[in-house]
Amino acid sequence: MTPPRTPTRGRPPAASRELLQEAAFELFIENGYTGTTVDQIATRAGVSRNTFFNYFEAKGEVFWVELDAATERLRAALADQPTDTGDASSAPLAIRQAMLRSLAELESRHVPFVLTQYDLIGSATELQASAMSRFATQARLLSGFLERHGVDAATARTHAYALIACVVSAAQEWANAGPQRGRLEPFVNRAFDTALAPLSPHDR
Incomplete structure (x- = not known):
């Protein structure tokens, strides 16, 4: 059994979060998810x-360190775009x-x-609920953002979830691509192109 790590004094919050995530994943491989406790992690x-619990509300939260960071980058990226233009186009x-x-930093090791x-x-169930809450935030x-550009609320929600579905689909393809998968961004770009392209007769 791997001995407990000795935490470094003054370790930055991000590093501590990743340290806990790494420890959790090691234990999930050894004992399974349900067989691992917070105390063990x-x-x-x-x-x-x-x-x-300073970093995570529950055991299932350790899965989403990269997703949470991507959500914060998305928030910042949207804030950098012009708003309240009324121009939906x-x-x-x-x-x-x-x-x-927001996804540009995610490389093969972040799958x-x-x-x-x-x-x-x-x-x-706990894991599924934590994932859904994050998708809802995104x-x-x-x-x-779409509503501030003049898109009505119902249409804005539909487009938002459609875009998130593209990212989820791309992430699955990325994970299945193996160790040489590279960065996530090209997979998402292709998913966007596919979803936005007109359907061919064979697709109908």
């Missing part, structure tokens, strides 16, 4: 149980660029554990 990482390109920018090791997780960011 904290011990493996060399921190206290309270420290774990400019919104699709702006929102696509913002989404690609979600949940997509490559799902057999170790099984059906986890949908609010995207639909809010």
Whole structure:
């Protein structure tokens, strides 16, 4: 068994979060998701149980470190775009660029554990709920941006979830591509192109 790590004094929050995530993934591989406890994760990482809850609300939250960071980058990227223009025609390109920018940092080593090791997780209601809450947060960011560009609320929500579905599909393809998969961004770009392209007769 791997001995507990000794935490570095003054470790930055991001590093501590990633340390806990790494410890959790090691234990999920060894014991399965349901067979791993928060106490075990904290011990493996060399921190206290309270420290774990300083960074994560529940065990299932450890899966989403990269997704949470991407959501914050998306928030910043959307904030950098002009708003309240009332010009709906400019919104699709702006929102696509913002989404690609938010994912640009995700390389092969960042592929979600949940997509490559799902057999170790099984059906986890807690995990599914935490994923959906994050997709809902992203949908609010995207639909809010579209509404500020003059798109009605119902249409904005539909487009927001459609774009998120493209990213989810691309992430699955990315995970299945193996160790030489490279960056996520090109997969998402292709998914956007496919979803936005007219259907051929064979697709109908």
